[in-house]
Amino acid sequence: MTVTEDRVRWGVLATGGIAAAFTADLVDLPDAQVVAVASRTRASAEAFAERFGISRAYGDWEALAQDEDIDVVYVATPHAAHRAAAGLCLEAGRNVLCEKAFTLNAGEARELVALARERGSFLMEAMWMYCNPLVRRLKALVEDGAIGEVRTVQADFGLSGPFPPSHRLRDPAQGGGALLDLGVYPVSFAQLLLGEPSDIAARAVLSDEGVDLQTGALLSWESGALASVHCSVVGGTGTTASVTGSAGRIDIPDGFFHPDRFVLHRDGRAPEEFAADPADGPRTSLRHEAKEVMRALRAGETESPLVPLDGTLAVMRTLDAIRDRVGVHYPGEAR
Numbered sequence: 001m002t003v004t005e006d007r008v009r010w011g012v013l014a015t016g017g018i019a020a021a022f023t024a025d026l027v028d029l030p031d032a033q034v035v036a037v038a039s040r041t042r043a044s045a046e047a048f049a050e051r052f053g054i055s056r057a058y059g060d061w062e063a064l065a066q067d068e069d070i071d072v073v074y075v076a077t078p079h080a081a082h083r084a085a086a087g088l089c090l091e092a093g094r095n096v097l098c099e100k101a102f103t104l105n106a107g108e109a110r111e112l113v114a115l116a117r118e119r120g121s122f123l124m125e126a127m128w129m130y131c132n133p134l135v136r137r138l139k140a141l142v143e144d145g146a147i148g149e150v151r152t153v154q155a156d157f158g159l160s161g162p163f164p165p166s167h168r169l170r171d172p173a174q175g176g177g178a179l180l181d182l183g184v185y186p187v188s189f190a191q192l193l194l195g196e197p198s199d200i201a202a203r204a205v206l207s208d209e210g211v212d213l214q215t216g217a218l219l220s221w222e223s224g225a226l227a228s229v230h231c232s233v234v235g236g237t238g239t240t241a242s243v244t245g246s247a248g249r250i251d252i253p254d255g256f257f258h259p260d261r262f263v264l265h266r267d268g269r270a271p272e273e274f275a276a277d278p279a280d281g282p283r284t285s286l287r288h289e290a291k292e293v294m295r296a297l298r299a300g301e302t303e304s305p306l307v308p309l310d311g312t313l314a315v316m317r318t319l320d321a322i323r324d325r326v327g328v329h330y331p332g333e334a335r
Contacts, residue, residue, distance in 0.1 A: 147245030158232030
């Protein structure tokens with residue numbers, strides 16, 4: 001469905017913290033308009049609508065999905081509900097931007113991708129890291145051979161907590177655990193540069209509820225490349241990343257998934273620092289993924305070349321494999 005209006009009309013499904021952050025960025029974009037919001041309760045939707053000046057508030061997801069004034073729906077529920085929420089919108093003919101982790105497992109992801117392709121609707125995982133201008137610059141440097149052939153990737157993402165058992169990060173029914181919430185970033189970073197791994201080893205510390213409190217994985221590729229990825233909800237990490245090649249290295253000193261700088265080390269040369277352009281806004285901005293969605297919709301594309309659906313499916317297969325190896329399974333999931 002090609003968008004031809006001056007403004008792309010957005011619906012927001014859910015009213016939590018990430019929905020608020022994304023909506024705050026949307027309302028600052030002159031070519032975006034948030035026309036409706038939905039929550040499981042009308043009171044929550046109305047409070048969110050009042051906060052951001054949104055004209056329509058729905059107390060159920062179905063009403064939002066059926067609103068024909070919406071060009072694209074941003075699904076911001078916890079990931080355990082992504083299959084149901086995004087599927088409802090796709091069934092109704094809406095285009096969808098769905099938060100990560102994209103779904104609970106690869107099976108649900110395949111269902112959403114198949115549905116979008118069948119309907120000819122746009123679908124994209126909200127992997128804002130892939131749309132970040134500085135991450136795109138790093139990827140281009142690697143692809144251009146700036147550090148030679150990639151040998152190793154390292155990335156970590158941990159929060160100190162502590163999170164009580166009632167928190168969604170500890171709740172199996174909500175897809176809790178470090179891996180799907182935080183580990184999706186290191187895994188996605190490694191696969192952005194190397195594609196889907198050929199072999200996976202993993203270890204984790206599990207909570208009494210059966211979700212992973214911290215997980216480490218070693219991913220390997222037939223090329224000989226290795227990636228070490230780590231995530232945690234019991235220890236705050238530096239959120240660093242490093243990519244080492246046969247002729248150099250790139251270091252992201254902090255916040256690798258939304259960097260403000262990285263350093264390129266090339267054999268025999270002085271280090272080069274690449275910094276974010278202040279015109280791109282704060283490093284926490286989600287505007288870049290919003291702009292990519294709107295660009296794709298105006299171009300009549302059904303997926304983004306920056307966040308391709310086959311890449312999302314590959315990441316979900318890796319997350320499934322890691323969970324299989326550490327013994328994390330969610331209630332009622334069919335794989």
